Each structure stands twice: as C-alpha cells, then as structure tokens.
Amino acid sequence: MQAFTDLFVSLDSTTATNAKVAALRHYLEQAPAGDAAWAIYIVSGRRAKRLAGRPLLKDALQTLTGYPEWMVLDAYATVGDFAETASLLTEEVRATDARGDQHSLAYWMEQEILPLADLDEEAKKQKLMDWWQRLPQLSAFLVTKLITGGLRVGVSQTLVARAVAELADLPRDVITHRLMGEWQPGAGWFAELIDPDITADLSSRPYPFYLASPLEHEPAELGAREQWLAEWKWDGIRAQLVKRGGEISLWSRGEELMTERFPEVIAAAASLDDCVLDGELLAWKDQVLPFAELQRRIGRKTVGKKLLADVPVRLLVYDCLEHAGSDLRSQPMQARRDTAEQLTDGADERIGTSPLLTAQSWEALAEAREGSRERGVEGLMLKAADSPYLTGRKKGAWWKWKVEPLTVDAVMIYAQAGSGRRATLFTDYTFAVWTEQDGERSLVPIAKAYSGLTDAEINKLNRWIRANTIERFGPVRSVSAEQVFELAFEGINASTRHKSGVALRFPRIARWRTDMQPEDANTLGQVQDLLQLYGNT
C-alpha cells in the first residue's frame, strides 16, 4: 500500500503530464504484476461497486471521534470529499505509530476491500474504524476512497495508455485497445496487457472512439463544401456495435457494455455481416424522441416489455470501422460511409444510417441548420470526406456545428459550495424566474447551473455571496435576489418533478447580467412559451 500511496502523492502533486506518465511508469516497473494491474484499474478511474454507503461511514466516523453529526457534515461540506474528511477527522485518534502498511495493493483490494461486500454493516463499521486508526492519514484516505468508489488523480485513459505503452514498448493504440472494455485486474491480465504479441485476440473490443470538436469559426473556412460530409447532430448515446464471429456486443463511449440494455438493436444486428459500426442510439418512433425519453432506458440493466414498447430504440450508423475482419480505419471517411450504407441496406429498421444532407453550399447548409431544433437535433456534424478514423479529441476531421442555445434571464437565489477542488468556493447556483399569483410576484426555481463563469467572476461572485447571505442551510446559502444571469440551455421539457413544471437541458451560465435589475428577469410565462415552441409534446 505504501508504494501506491507514494504513487498517488506523485500523481496528485503535479499538473505536468510528462511527470505523471513518468511516475506511473516508474510504479508499474517496480510493482508486482498484480499491484500494477490494480493500480491501472484505479488510476484510470474504474471503480468497484460502492462497498459502504455514506450513512455507514458517517456513523463509523461519529463513533470513533465523538463529534456530533452536524459537525461531521459541516466538515464534509468544507472538505468536499467524504474519504478525505474521514482521514482528517480521525487524525486525533490515529495511533501514533501508524506508519506505512506492509501489505500490497493487490492484498488490500482482494483480501480486505472487496470482501467487505460479504460483511454485515456492523462488521464493515468495525473494519473502517480499525483502518482509520491503524493506517497513516494518506493511506486511510486512499482506502476509504476505494471503498466509496473511484479515485480521481487527474490521470486520463490516454495517459495510462502512454505509460503502459512506454513500459511495454508497444504502440499506444494497441494498449488503448487492450485497456478498453471490461477486464478483471490480476497478474495474468497485466501480463497480457504488456504481451508483445499484438495479434492476440481482441475479439469483442470496440475501437477507441473519435470525438468531434466544436466548430469555432465559419464553416466556409473549412474549404470547399464538397470535401465535407454533413449530417444531423443527433442527441442520443454514442455507441459502437461490434459483431465478430457472429458474436454481437454494444459499447458506449464510456466503454460500458450495453448489449443487454438494447435488445432490439442486438436482434436487428443478427442479419449483418461481421463488422464494427459507429453511430448513435436514439429513442425513435417514426421520428427521433427527446433525450428525456431515451433517459428512461439508460441505467436499466434489463428492460421490460412496456418500456420497450413505449421507448423503442434505434441505432443510426454513421461510420464503419471494420468489415469482415479488416480494419477500415485508415480508409477515407467517404469509403467507410459507403461500406456502412451497403451493410445496413435492407437491415431491420432498428438499424439505419444517419442521412447525409444534400445542401450544395455552406449557405444552404446554414439554412438547413436553422431547422435543427424543430427536428429534435442539436445542429450539424461536418466530417472531412478524405479523413481516416482518428482517436480521441484530435481536431480537424469531425466538427460539431451546433445551433445557438436557448436562453433565459434568471435571478440567483441559492449558492452552494462545489466539491473536490471547488469545495471552498460557491460554484453551484440555483436560478429562478418570476411567477405571479393573486397579484403577488414571487421567484420560482428554474435551473441549477455550475459552469460558465470565469475564475475572476467566481471570486467576485463569492465575495458578493458571503456579504449577501440571508440564511444558511448546511452547505447551501440563500442570497438576496439581486443578481441576474443569462442562462443558456439546449432544450426544454415539461417536468412534474420541478415546481416550475419545466426542466432545462444542459443549463449553464452564458453571462452575468450586471446591467439588469432582478425585476427585469424573465417570467415563468415566457419560459412556458419556449416549452410550447420547443418542448417535447
């Protein structure tokens, strides 16, 4: 555990990518294969099931320290991370001889942490209290983090792949590919990961996804219109459908296996040749349904008959990465697209291709784009016809050209501290619009937003919040209704869960309207007009 704690400190105490890669590589070189496997699992953000809930941790913490609940909660609100709070509050009961633990990371994961799942709550609590007293503060923090979920140390999958690739002296995309999908950490797995034989079986794995970048200039600057393919930008779930040797699997961009969640798509793929298709899962009944509908299917491991009938899902394919065992990624976009069309031609209606827009000029495309919101899409995708399939966020081949967001001017009424690195700043805000009843004007919450301000604005707003707090409710403060913000959002839906009756999609702060008085903010009536125009009916 001590070696892993040291690795954590190295990763956590630098923002330089090269230093992180070096630290990781150094650890992987020294560590036994089992530890190396677990370290990769942990730092790349994978997580075991949560093994102890917040109430249990809180209970153990109160029992051990004797501090009242409100104090533990206030400490948590200040720290922004429960595991860290626990490791700090237990410092006073920590054994003075608490020092580096002799057991390996694999021992901790396999013999101590994961077996917690089989213990009852009381036994878990005893374990926690024992560890908090026995382990030095940083190790206590790490162990608690691993019990409660993941550990973020600012290490991306790409960075892990770089370190492993350097270590194994293999191409990075081979490692990236091997790291994708589901795997069980262990010494054997690590040996396979760095196995120099790269023809090894990669049967069900998807390819690393290529991600589009937002278009920040005029499309005409991209060159001639005919060098680009234009499609609608769908608002669904990005997915790769992998069919090899007749075996079908469906993967999300987050590398989650979704095969069981979308049985209609899997069934439709039965008639296809072996291939890997890249596309978008969408809720679809004659036309695309709002994302809110698709959301009902997300997170369900199994789907009932009713839900299948209410929210049928369709895969709209826009790329073909592999056909009959050959990797097509170096072929031009246009060729891959043609292959995708041939493959899906005549397939079940649950798999189709995302149509190309035929508009001949950039101007005509821009005009078509104006109709995006009515169509239930987010704008256009522009793809270079001659480009290979790249990986990650490399800019240049795929651009998303979204429509301008909707906006509303709303008044800030609550502020809450963020978590993690933003725990000491108020960064989560609740906004409200005016509503009128019996001649009384009052504010009704419409959205929460976390982003969109610069650091300087956040600092300024924090000073204002501290000086204009009306009441504190734990980490939340109500503030005087004075500050107006322009909120941008991507869509609007009716909602029974919100007092306002509407839910905004992806709300964020567009501008701090210091030029506006609170009474100039929008009314709920005006927001409801937007719902009529663009909402899901």
Add this chain to the structure above:
Amino acid sequence: MPLVELTDKGLYCPAGDFYVDPWRPVPRAVITHGHADHARPGSGLYFAEASGIPILRQRLGADLKAHPLAYGESLALGRARVSLHPAGHILGSAQVRIEVDGEVWVITGDFKRDEDPTCAAFEPVTCDTLITEATFALPIYRWPDIDVVAADIFRWWQANAEQGRASVLFCYALGKAQRVLAALMTHTQQRVLLHGAAVPLTNIYRKAGVAMLPTEPALEAEVEKKFAGELIIAPPGANGTAWMKRFGDCGTGFCSGWMLLRGNRRRRGYDRGFVMSDHADWPALIQTIEESQARQVLATHGRSDILVRYLTERGMRAAELRTEFGDEDLAAEA
C-alpha cells in the same frame, strides 16, 4: 455593560475610549499585529508591541504616531488597564488584555501555538470574556509538525534543483516568509532569493535579531540561467504575473494552512501545497479557550459559526462577533 462592543469602526472599549484593530480611522487604536486586515491607516495614535512598530511604519507610513508597549507592560487608558501578551502569530503580534473594575476581557487577535522561532511564543491569559479568532475552527484542521513541513520544502527544492529548475515558493510576505527562512536553517545555509515585497519586512525581522537563512533580492542576484537551483520566496500575488517569466520552467509551491485540503491544493494550481499556518488549529483553539477559563467566548471571522455552536452545545456562553477581519475566503496570510 460589555467592556468591548462591536461598532461600525471596529471593536471599541468605551471605558478606555480606544479601539482594537479598527477598520476605520479612529483617535486611539490598539493593534494586535501588522497584517493588513488588522492594521489600517489613518488613526491618530497606534499602541502596539515594540517589535511590531517598525512593521506598522513600513506598511502604514514612516510618520505614523506610535506608542510602543512591552509584552506584559500595563497602561492606563481612561478607566481601563490595557496590556499586551504574546500571540505567537508574527513578530510583535499580541493579545490585548483589558481590565475594568476587576473584570477582564482578552482579544486574541490572530494567534497560533505551534513552534515559531521568529516571534515570542503564545502565552495563555486568563479572563472573564475571550474574544478569539476562529479562522480554522473545524476539527479537520490539525497542523503537521513544522520540522516535517520544512523537510518537505527542502526536499522539493533539492528535487527541482537536480532537474536544473528554480523553485518559487509563494507565501505571505509578512510572517510566513520569515518563518520559512528560519525553519529551513536546520537543512541548509544556502542563500534564498526574495521578491521585492518581502525584502523590507525580512530586514525588519533581521534587525529584531531573528535568525534566518541569508537572503538577497531576486532581481539583484547573480544567478545561473533561469535561476536554476535557486529558491525564490514571493507573495502569492506574484503568481501568474510577468515577474514569473524570468524563472522559465520552475517548480511552484504554496505555504498555507488551506493547503491541508486536497481540493484547495488542486484548485490553486501550484505544483505543491505545504501546510504551514500562522493561525491556531482546532486543538489549539480548544486548549486556549479552556486555559483562558473564560465564562464567555466571542468568536470572530473564519468558522466562528462552528466554534460557537460547538461551545454552546458544551454548555458555554458563546456568540459570534461579525468583525471585518479576514473572511473565511482563502486569505493569503493564513
């Protein structure tokens, strides 16, 4: 009637007709220490501990009218007897003891109880009412040993030096910078470079007889390319300014109590955060309140809400005083 009341100009003692650390100009001000939120310009006469007076003159003006007091020396102001006692915060920092008709109030100002060779060590003072700071009043705050932190800083500096890089350590120019210079003496005798803002204050400390590593203004020093291997101490405000460009690819560190929390370390964007505070941590606050034997505790700034609730639940009389001293915001001097 309370011995000290909160007015729009600051903490006021009616019996002695003076203010303690006022935030507006007043005729008579008793000053706990020279940090900007406690010592403000414009008052008629400043009472302060003798070693703190040069700091006030440096910051508020050379012509400042001052009345120096020794620690423990008693002064009659109106019906009040006033004396200053070591607070352990920075050079010349004091707690203010006020006695009127046998009743005693103590204002701690900012204080700490950790080891610090750059100033007189904190002395507990018994009283009826204690007005205490509460910057770090949460039990998560427990400071590591200063020797451990100094060793960390030294290792970081050496590791950067091995890579041919400079190390820029950000810390408050008054108090923290000098404490770092003193603490590093167990590891080296090497000369350290200072940002201009820290130079006059470090000179004041030297004149007061505080032992520290030798220093030199960064801009006057003859150095190797890009200050390779040098340690430079600078106020946090210098980060991100053009002044930093001369150091090229350097390591950056920040010394503050706030660096105890990982979220703060990450948000601040320094390579390293070193936990070093000139304020009392939670155990020191509680110990001080107990040793004061006060019947009433008034808490100012920081997490006074926590401290008051905690003490109240333990059956003590406690309340918040809404002063304008450093907010819970990440004040640089903490």
